[in-house]
Amino acid sequence: MSKGPVSQFIEKNYLHFNAAALVDAAKGYELHLAEGGKMLVSLAGAMSTAELGISLAEMIRQDKIAFISCTGANLEEDVMNLVAHSHYKRIPNYRDLTPQDEWDLLENHYNRVTDTCIPEEEAFRRLQSHLEKAWKDAEAKGERYFPHEYLYSIILSGALEPHYEIDPKNSWMIAAAEKNLPIVCPGWEDSTSGNIFTSYVIKGELKASTVKSGIEYMVFLTEWYRANSGGKGVGFFQIGGGIAGDFPICVVPMMYQDLEWHDVPFWAYFCQISDSTTSYGSYSGAVPNEKITWGKLDTTSPKYIIESDATIVAPLVFAYVLNQ
Template structure:
């Protein structure tokens, strides 16, 4: 088990002894055991974790090789970059629960897109990123090249095309850390993100001639199947799910697809599973199925270490990461 070297780790191990608090400790210890045995970890990001600035802790997890792949929504992919280049223009709305319709309309008129208690400024964030990513889309399109959504962002970051706009410490951007590591990423359903909508608009206007210049979700699954098969030939792969939705549902299905649809034998199941969600798993909710139900779908096995923490991921995930990093 990790030593409680830092003050955060010491506090957690002393105080988190029961209920969801104890589940947090157990799941963290299971994560570390998995890595200590030579295992690797895929982390999934649902919701708006990038706007919640999870990058502050996730980036360090990536740098220290505690995360080996990410599956995330298109929103999380782009919102880390929005925060990177427009943080100073963001506005926090602590009283978001009591906003009137007129107050919501006033935010719209100011082009402030609200995510819970945080407003993302359209001009400084979305349009600033659109300018540079459109250049990459058009250049690839003209050259007959095709890339995944995250690969376009990696190209932008590595070329330094956004550096003049940085408004946070780059070490707090998980996308920068991922680009530096060339971390594998899958982004299912990218089409429903802000930049996905932008891309569709530029296909409609004809600025991008080939709609397939940005590679698709099915191609992500094909890639994931090959990567999973190759990696698990030598390492067990764990599954750390933040929230529910497509970010988790998409990648976890690669195992039953390999088994049931491709009829391949000797494909390892996921070697660890943890889900953080404030939604109780039930009746097709956003939480997804509980771990034991996943056994019946050929995703997890009876011996797979399984954990569920029913709490707010914006609180729980940074604490777990701090404990894993002995902070």
């Protein structure tokens, strides 16, 4: 398929430094898929609030992504944006806010993420009633599910459709639910939904076991990786750092070192978009070669690092892979 105008612009202008790294990584991603490989994408930070779903959803629909690892914030914030977009508040001068300005936002039920304020009442509470019902219905039946599976069930039930405030094609969670895309959401407990669930557990209204745990997520990922790492293998496209990236990438050394399964392939491609300062003492800032010493990447695995803002870079890489 011929490349569209965005891809042509990238190829013509992005010739050096981080720009060239972006092109190399995108071409490597494209080649990995063309040779039959699969790709895991990890989402750190607040990429859903940055509306990455506009490009990420199409990547999912076109089978350019086989697995997602994301924070609890990214899992829920795509759905929050879906049902409460018109209530979000943008603050272009966020760098100038005083502590009192921040307090005033809190008093008005706005939670700020950089220049964007999530409306607590419209976003969190609109979703909460559906989550509470899903959790309690499952527990009444003696059933247990992962955090993303509860959201999938709510989305696919159509219960949120009357509240949609964006084009549903721009929600990556809708695209993922429709594909039943496998997801791991490590550290889900620190998200708003996780906090709400914890409050129900403390009040004795739900059992902690009704939501499957992080250990069960690791077992789930292990089973998926074993079933999907043949042939060209599985690549790893990491947006940001933190637990969303560290959790899934560790599945390979865990199988090799702890389970002593010595037939486990390394990750077959690696790219990280990060504006973290390069540092061997920082997970987010470590260069890819450091991962060789941890049994995550092979010496021959294609490795890329794009030291830039993921809100700018990730949509461009996705556009290139989508021939846009």
